[in-house]
Structures are given as structure tokens and as C-alpha cells.
Amino acid sequence: MSQTITVNGDLLEWTEGMSVSDVLALKKYTFKMLVVKIDGQLIKKAIWPETVIPAGATVQVIHLMSGG
Amino acid sequence: MDIKAFKDAHKLINEKTYALGTIDKGYTNRTLYVNLDNNEIKEKPVTPQMKEKFIGGKGFGLRLLWDAVKPETKWNDPENEIIIAPGPVAGITAYSGTGKSIVVSISPMTDIIIDSNVGGYFGPYLKFSGFDALEIQGKAAKDVIIFIDGINGKVTIEEAPEEPLDSHILANVLTKMYAADEKDYRNVAVVSAGSAADHCNIGMLNFSLFDLSRKEVRLKQAGRGGIGRVFRDKNIKAIVCRSPQPKGDMLNVVDMNSIKERGQKFNREMREFDDDQCEMRTKGTAHLVEIMNEYELLPTHNFKFGQHADIAKIDSKVWKEWFTPRASDACWYGCTMACAKTVEDFEVRTGPYKGRKVLVDGPEYETAAGVGSNIGVFNSEVILELNFYCDTYGLDTISFGTLTAFAMECWENGILNKERTGGLELCFGNSDAALELIHQMSRGEGFGLIAGQGIRKMKKYFADKGWGDIAFMNDIGMENKGLEYSQYISKESLAQQGGYAMTNKGPQHDEAWLIFMDKVNKQIPTFEDKAEALHYFPMFRTWFGLMGLCKLPWNDVEPANNAETDEPAKVPEHVDNYLTIFKAVTGRDIDNAEMIRQSERVYNFQRIFNIRMGKGLRAHDAQPYRAAGPVTKEEYLSLQKQYDGQLKDIIGIDPEGKSIDEKMAATRKFREDQYEKLLDAVYKRRGWTRGGVPTIEHLQDLGMDLPELIEVVKPLLEK
Numbered sequence A: 001m002s003q004t005i006t007v008n009g010d011l012l013e014w015t016e017g018m019s020v021s022d023v024l025a026l027k028k029y030t031f032k033m034l035v036v037k038i039d040g041q042l043i044k045k046a047i048w049p050e051t052v053i054p055a056g057a058t059v060q061v062i063h064l065m066s067g068g
Numbered sequence B: 001m002d003i004k005a006f007k008d009a010h011k012l013i014n015e016k017t018y019a020l021g022t023i024d025k026g027y028t029n030r031t032l033y034v035n036l037d038n039n040e041i042k043e044k045p046v047t048p049q050m051k052e053k054f055i056g057g058k059g060f061g062l063r064l065l066w067d068a069v070k071p072e073t074k075w076n077d078p079e080n081e082i083i084i085a086p087g088p089v090a091g092i093t094a095y096s097g098t099g100k101s102i103v104v105s106i107s108p109m110t111d112i113i114i115d116s117n118v119g120g121y122f123g124p125y126l127k128f129s130g131f132d133a134l135e136i137q138g139k140a141a142k143d144v145i146i147f148i149d150g151i152n153g154k155v156t157i158e159e160a161p162e163e164p165l166d167s168h169i170l171a172n173v174l175t176k177m178y179a180a181d182e183k184d185y186r187n188v189a190v191v192s193a194g195s196a197a198d199h200c201n202i203g204m205l206n207f208s209l210f211d212l213s214r215k216e217v218r219l220k221q222a223g224r225g226g227i228g229r230v231f232r233d234k235n236i237k238a239i240v241c242r243s244p245q246p247k248g249d250m251l252n253v254v255d256m257n258s259i260k261e262r263g264q265k266f267n268r269e270m271r272e273f274d275d276d277q278c279e280m281r282t283k284g285t286a287h288l289v290e291i292m293n294e295y296e297l298l299p300t301h302n303f304k305f306g307q308h309a310d311i312a313k314i315d316s317k318v319w320k321e322w323f324t325p326r327a328s329d330a331c332w333y334g335c336t337m338a339c340a341k342t343v344e345d346f347e348v349r350t351g352p353y354k355g356r357k358v359l360v361d362g363p364e365y366e367t368a369a370g371v372g373s374n375i376g377v378f379n380s381e382v383i384l385e386l387n388f389y390c391d392t393y394g395l396d397t398i399s400f401g402t403l404t405a406f407a408m409e410c411w412e413n414g415i416l417n418k419e420r421t422g423g424l425e426l427c428f429g430n431s432d433a434a435l436e437l438i439h440q441m442s443r444g445e446g447f448g449l450i451a452g453q454g455i456r457k458m459k460k461y462f463a464d465k466g467w468g469d470i471a472f473m474n475d476i477g478m479e480n481k482g483l484e485y486s487q488y489i490s491k492e493s494l495a496q497q498g499g500y501a502m503t504n505k506g507p508q509h510d511e512a513w514l515i516f517m518d519k520v521n522k523q524i525p526t527f528e529d530k531a532e533a534l535h536y537f538p539m540f541r542t543w544f545g546l547m548g549l550c551k552l553p554w555n556d557v558e559p560a561n562n563a564e565t566d567e568p569a570k571v572p573e574h575v576d577n578y579l580t581i582f583k584a585v586t587g588r589d590i591d592n593a594e595m596i597r598q599s600e601r602v603y604n605f606q607r608i609f610n611i612r613m614g615k616g617l618r619a620h621d622a623q624p625y626r627a628a629g630p631v632t633k634e635e636y637l638s639l640q641k642q643y644d645g646q647l648k649d650i651i652g653i654d655p656e657g658k659s660i661d662e663k664m665a666a667t668r669k670f671r672e673d674q675y676e677k678l679l680d681a682v683y684k685r686r687g688w689t690r691g692g693v694p695t696i697e698h699l700q701d702l703g704m705d706l707p708e709l710i711e712v713v714k715p716l717l718e719k
């Protein structure tokens, strides 16, 4: 059975070695002012490419406001 | 242009000298009143109560207007006023975004109060010339210019018959006419409208600035709500202010060092982070075009869809190519965000200025979306041309875009045809028709004259003629309170639906932009969460309009550690900058809670002002269904999987075997019900009744239980 993670409340299929950057690409989160938390833990932007997400994790990708 | 001949044709109607005075902690402590019925010019004191409860800017505008008009005053009655007020902070130059004014009037679009935020130099120059606000009442018999001479302490009203109306010419002529010499151009600020504002309710005001690098006059717009129409109805050709040259501390602030320190820190953020964040310095707000497209928020074809395949033709890379960045890309001195992008030497291909090379201010995001994707135009040259003509003719690009999109959907549905439009083929993507429409608005003729009154009046006109079903037009006509929507798709964000339709003035996003928080981040899932956001953000953002501040430097760049703060969406460090600056200018020490309460006082005052005018209640916060969900089958089918999924997972109806009509009806019922629940929650959070009336207890709590406000709300509360 495939494993999942939760990203902003939606389920996403988890794959081995999946990084924060991979998730952002999969979700098409192209906006630049993002705050990423894995299970409540802040992940700094500089380490998004190498930060691997564990199966079952809850990922928050907070888009800050801009424009408007 | 023979400027001398224009000047020689002026006839002095009245003049009044005044003592120049000083600015004390951000305030001049007086306002200037001009009456064009009897040509009275006088000073009025700013009372301690005005400063305490209304702060400045929009607050001053509302207070002065309340005292000037009656509940039944209409936009074109002589007693309606135009008030221009910079706030106490406006005019400092050591922090970015500190030169804004708010313009307040009764709107021809909504018949309630409109407030419109604008850059350019006029607001700070008015203050440097001795006044916290300018209040204009009455109507002149013939075209006049009001000139405030802040060097010699003199105000004149002059008949001005000869100058052309279009702003790119008029602002240039008047800058040269009223400056002492070339070096003085920078010290002259002009407010003007344009030829279309003579005819169209969507008329706006241009506020000039003299661009030192380009040696040209540029224009920033008080766009929303038709104040340009009021201006021309009063036969005002222009207001001109000649000011002492801005320098370090014109406001006699309490603590300049603190402002400088915060300003330098902010400037470092701009230098270090802007290129990786919003790219405001190189693209301005146009950087949002492809982002909104990616997140399905970019209105295309009258807000039917949120994305378009041709986006690359009008995305920010295209605009970056057009823009010529210069050091002077700021709408007020000292702004390092410098988002006021400009296209130089743009060759116009239609209309009266065909073949001329002009300077185009923009396009900003709202314009690129409004006169671009939303009307199906994916051609940057056409967008630039529409941008140029909207500006010089004195038309609001947002309303122009949204109402043209509405007319195009009417065309698509047979409500309009060539016969009814006088030959204009107003189908989506027809740029020639859109350009001809704008020229008709300028000439005050043909279908342009009908369209220029805005969507609400168009709907009635079409229905009265028997051309279309009013219910359908109400669904697709993107207006609330009579004002056209600005350019974001709100269908999938209930909070943003409130952010648009629960506003005081009508659906402009400058109260709250909650789409990411709500739709994408899912940070505010409950009605209470959304209501809290629809309390905090509109109040927080109202504060910019009280101060004379630009909103953009608040959250279009963020400090390095913003992500680590408790509430990154609020950008706490920048909020702290603002509290520090307010104290440093005025000497008043306030905290976050008092900041919100300052806004709440004014916000509730504006709500009650609308109620006093017979509006401002729950019924007026209703939204067109297009803002909330799919009106047409085409829309439903474009996102069928998503809508079917919502039916099953959220609404609890199995879509299997149901017709599209049945599914659309169930979706609509659910969404409309959600919006009503949101209204309940928001009103409760804001201290209002279910009908949307501020309670007396809430007014007492805010210290706004003024007798004139109680008199308005009491009968409604007793019902």
C-alpha cells in the first residue's frame, strides 16, 4: 500500500527520498515567499533541496501574502 | 504647446493669502476649505478630537465629509466634497512608502463613500504648504484651477479655459506653468482627471510627480469609485500645489533617528532579498501575473476562469523587457521598493495621440489582468495602449477592465450585438473594439458612454431595453455596491469573498487579501478563523490610509527571520517599524492593539456613514454569484473534477448520475449558504448585529459613541 504525506491538508503520495523542493514542485508552489514546516518544525529555505520528508509527515507550506 | 497663451487666458476668480505656519509632529493642525459655489477660501482648525479619533488621511476625509453633506446628498450635488488628505506620517522620506494620500468623496458608482489611495507628490506637498487636508465643495460655473502656493502662502481660484483636459498633457503644462523655473518643476504637483471623466462614472484622478531622472511628469492614480467624475462635475480642471523642496525633516518629528534606523534596515532588506522575493524593483506588482495564473487566480474572460494558456505573452518577463528601470521609480521620495515602473517612448497606434511616443506608467498587476487577461487580450502592446489611454483620459483601469469583460460576456450570450453596441464587436480578445470603446468614453458618445457608467447601470439599461435576463446579468456582473471587482478570482476562497464584498467602499482588495491564507495554506478553516482574519486585516490595512503610508513595503518584502516569527503573515517586524515610526513622528506611543482600535474607530464611522446614507447594511454586502462559484456550465465543466469532488466530500451529495444543472444548483445552494454564515461570523467579530449595524456597546468600547453616530444606529438597533 502506498504511503502518503499531508501537504496543506491534502494527501500526497510519498516517495522514498522526497525532499521539500520536490514537494513544492509537485504541488506547483511557484510563489517565492513561502514558509515550510514539517510536523511543526521550521525548515529554512537554504536546506529545502536536501531536507527529506518522512512518510506520514504533515507538511505546511505557508504562502505569505503579497500584492493585494 | 503655448503655455503662455494658456496662462494669459486665466482669469482670477478669488485669492486668499495665508500664514505659512509650521508642521508640528506630522500635523499642520489646519485644513484648507475651498467652495466653488461662492469662491470662499478659508482655513479650518484641526481639533484635538479629530486627531484623537480620526488620526488623519482617510479619517480626516470622512470626518470632514460627514459634516459637509446630508444623508440624501448625491454625488453630483454641490455640497458633495472631494477631500484629499495625507496622514501624519506622509512626507517623511527616510522610510519607504511614506507619501500617500487618501481621496474621499460620495461616489457616482456606489452613492456611498469612496476612499481611494494614491501616490504622487500632491499629498505631502499640501502638508508642506500648510494643510493636513484639502476640502473642496460646490461647483464652479466654468473650468477652474485651484492653485496652492506653498512658497508665498496664497491660494487662488482661476478660470482656466484653454488647457486640454487629458492628463499626460495637462499635468505637463501646469507643472511648467506654475514652477518658477526648470529646477522648480520637481516642487509642483498637479491633480487632474481627463476627457473621459467628463462623461463616465468610472472617472479617476491623476496625481503627478516630476521624475528627476527622466525629466518628465508622471502620473499616479486615485483610481477607484469615480472621483474623477465628481472632480469634473465640479468643473475643476486641476488642482496645483507648489511646495518648498522636500528635505530631511519637514514634519518636525519627535525622533528622526528612529525613523532613519528603521528605514536603513528596511532598505537593506530590499537590497538583499527583493531579487529572490517579489522583484518589486524590477517588475513592480506585475510580478504577480504568472503567480496568479499558476494558482488559478488570474481572472480571464470576465472571471470565468483563473488561468490561460497564453499567459507567457503578458507575464512579468514581458513587462520587465518593456520597463526601463531608473533610480526615480518611486512614487514618493525615499521609497527603495520603487515599484512605479514605466515604459518609455511607447508609440501609440490609435486615437488622438496616434503616432506619438509617450511615457506609460505601469502596467501594474491590476491593469495587466484587468485590461489584459480578463478581457481576453494577451498582447502587451494593446495592454500598454489601454493603460496609457485610461490614465490620460482619467479612467480607472480596474473598472474599465471589469466592465469591458462584463460587456464581452454579454456579447457572447447575445445580450449585446453589433446593432446594440453601434458596431463594436465586443467579443473576448477583440483589442480594436476595446480601444474604440475607450475612445468613445473620451468623446462621450456611442456605447462607450453607456459602458462608462459602470456595470450596475449597464445591467439596468440592458434589462430595461429587454436585451437580457437581469438574474443572469446579476450573476455575471462583477460589481458589489456598484463598484467593479478588482482582479482576483475569489470562487475557491470564502474568506476572500468576504474580503471583497464585506468592504465599506466596494470590492477592492485593499482591505483584505486572504486567498493564500484561506485557499492555499488552509490556515483559516473555520468561520471563526475567517472572521478573525476579516477583522484583523481590514483594520490593519485601514491604518495605512490613516497614516499616509503605502501598503506594499509592509509585506512585499520580508525580513530574513520572518519565517521564524509566530505569525509570519502579519510580518511582525514591519508592523513594529510602523509603530515606531508613528511614535517617532507624533510622539504618541501605541501598541498593536491600539493600532487596530485606531482603525476600528474610523472603519465603524465609515460603516455608519454608509448607513446614514441608506446603505451599509447586510443586503449591501451581497456578492454576485460569479464571485462565489460557477455561473455557467462552461465554468463548471472546466473544473468538473474539482467541483464533483467538493460535492461528494464537502457537501455530502453523490454527483454520480446527477445532471450538470443539478450539480450546479447544489453547489450554488451550498456556497450561498456558506457566505451567509460567514457574514454572521464576521459581523459578530466586528461588533455588529446580524443586520450589519455596529452596536452601541461596541461604539462605547471603541470610544466612538459620538451622538451623531448613535443617532444613526439607534433606530436600527431598536427594530
Ligand code: SF4
Binding pocket: B096, B097, B098, B099, B119, B329, B330, B331, B332, B335, B336, B337, B338, B339, B340, B550, B551, B552, B553
Ligand atoms: S512601494 Fe511602490 S507604490 Fe508604494 S510608495 Fe513605493 S513606489 Fe509608491
